[in-house]
Amino acid sequence: MFSRISTHTSTGGGSERISRLKRALDRAEAVVVGAGAGLSASAGLTYSGPRFEAHFGDFIERYHFRDMYSAGFYPYDTPEAYWAYWSRHIYWNRYDQPVGEPYRLLLELLGDKTYFVITTNVDHCFQNAGFDKARLFYTQGDYGLWQCSKPCRQRTYDNEEAVRRMLAEQKDLRIPTELIPRCPVCGRPMTMNLRCDAAFVQDEGWYAAQSRYEAFLRRYGGGRVLFLELGVGGNTPAIIKYPFWKFTNENPRAVYACVNLTEAFAPREIAGRSICIEQDIGGVLREMARL
Template structure:
């Protein structure tokens, strides 16, 4: 319904917008945070450049892979090589990475408010930063979980211990065959619990979080709600961006805010109740705090 009208990319006075958004945060009955990959990128967790080259130079040289994102989709010849890639990827992005400052600052900004986080990020940063687990919904999975590749059942499994073994024991871009994870039910190879196709497992934890999110939205229907979107790109707008726009349209008391470097915009229907900041998320959080 939004594409029939022009989408605003207004900028306006920066300090005025910061003050306005600060006021909206303070007066909101509830804050719904929608977080995408741009939030982790602002924390320095880049999937390309020096960070990629430091950890995956051998894969880059052999296959011409240029970033961690595309490397996760590469059709490796063997499971030994597939898990050599993924074990490194998981280790540096989930287990051996510090808490990003933007996440700590964001918690400081909203910790006294009634908030809920909806995120497509899979790096566990929100929990590591101290956000209430009962107020988080990771819609697209978690680097720390595996599932059956078929899948034969709707359950996920923690992977930290085996991932660390894979990284320590891999040689020539391959892990030992005996470390290849197998489904404990059917024996098929395990795979990442990431939503890339129709085989994604939505386990009990996923459904519980979805229920908490839907209940939060229901409880605050018609109230003064701030929909705060941070770093959400165009890959999966139907999860955060479009629903935030729709709920702002439906609730005349709601306000939509978007902070995203290069992609801060809103539809014309809600322009008067929107605050769009085309800037780095970390700088925004530092300034508003």
């Protein structure tokens, strides 16, 4: 059990902490990266502001949306309207996005290191940047996958072709009725493969990635390992943050690092082996690349 009081664990200025992180990365025998939404936000994949306004101006005008997140939960009056929004959301956050600099820099910094990535992000940015798919565990789903809304099977389905057609043929913020996706097995409506309730499908690919992650931890978790947490917030701390604290506490050779724009902290039990940096992730990675 960790103390209820957490602490900003590093002393000195930001540059000193970044230098410490670079040394910890260089000395590590293995690196476990835990990535949250803050990493994609640093890469420019913001859900509000100019990017949202540029791609969803007509939805904003009609529904008065403030961001993509809340728009995804709006109770649309028809499936045609629902999929008009979601096809555009999927397209701009999964199929038409540049490779963000923070992802590219992270891959360069890892170099030939032995690494594994666990992420709650669903935007495919790691694979777009060239990370090895076999070293990735997407725990919360993927914008590129659909599942049965029931679900009748623990299966997911690629959606790129259907999404592009929905985007091309939607009019007046609706898609044609015949494009509404239905389960090929039972005929029920399809839904996103995103973890938002107990109906989330964990298919064979999900369990295979989980097994590879667990095998990596068994093999390297007791050595000189860096647990590098990037942009993880407080919504789902049990997936990345709390396990990273636990792994570091159990292994005296491990180092825990947390880089986040806000709330970069660690429990006092691992304070001596923690590096917490409250800065933009992209800026931190750029400075590390120069060292």
